Amino acid sequence: MKPTLKEIDFEIAAQLLIVEVAAIKAVCKVEAPKGGFFIDDRPAILYEPFTFGRLTKHIYDNTMIQIDNANYPLSLKGRWNRERAMYGPSTIQYYKLDAAKKLDEEAALKCCSWGKFQILGENYKEAEFDSVHAFVNAMQIGEKEHLMAFVKYIKSRKLDEALRVRDWKKFALKYNGPGYEQNQYDVKLEKAYREYLT
Numbered sequence: 001m002k003p004t005l006k007e008i009d010f011e012i013a014a015q016l017l018i019v020e021v022a023a024i025k026a027v028c029k030v031e032a033p034k035g036g037f038f039i040d041d042r043p044a045i046l047y048e049p050f051t052f053g054r055l056t057k058h059i060y061d062n063t064m065i066q067i068d069n070a071n072y073p074l075s076l077k078g079r080w081n082r083e084r085a086m087y088g089p090s091t092i093q094y095y096k097l098d099a100a101k102k103l104d105e106e107a108a109l110k111c112c113s114w115g116k117f118q119i120l121g122e123n124y125k126e127a128e129f130d131s132v133h134a135f136v137n138a139m140q141i142g143e144k145e146h147l148m149a150f151v152k153y154i155k156s157r158k159l160d161e162a163l164r165v166r167d168w169k170k171f172a173l174k175y176n177g178p179g180y181e182q183n184q185y186d187v188k189l190e191k192a193y194r195e196y197l198t
Helices: 007-017 021-031 049-055 090-101 105-110 132-139 143-156 160-164 168-176 178-183 185-197
Strands: 045-047 064-067 070-073 112-114
Touching: 007 021, 007 143, 007 160, 021 143, 021 160, 021 185, 045 090, 049 105, 064 090, 090 105, 105 112, 105 132, 112 132, 132 143, 143 160, 160 168, 168 178, 168 185, 178 185
Parallel strands: none
Antiparallel strands: 045 112, 064 070
């Protein structure tokens, strides 16, 4: 069982970002409600086929992987769309990652969102890692590493102010991209935040 976050960890992170603990916990709940690790102790990931397509200049577009009699895209072009992305359950994400690594390992690692805060691998520099491999290795250790990567990423992207004043729309846009409204990401964040205040 991988180490999980304790209350003191949230308090330290909140002090570093000068934000409320409830705000950080809200991001946790929305990004990875089941925690930073899957049941097999591997970091929670979400494979993003649109990101893989962009990073590989679309040379693998429409490449599919068959899992449980369903075809899932490894690479896509165009504007992000949940239906076309065909994410599927958490249990198949590593099958997608492993298949994509055979095409382009670095792009595959970069196109996944990792851990308790679902930081995209391609953002490893903003989380203060020298390489995507170093970032992924840290994600294997425990949720405290996920939290510290989040703190550094938030500071680097200057998102701490939006989190501080609870500007959920601005935070959602910069953290999740322009497709955030499809998922009502800002609404979910505010709801989770209010739950942690009670």
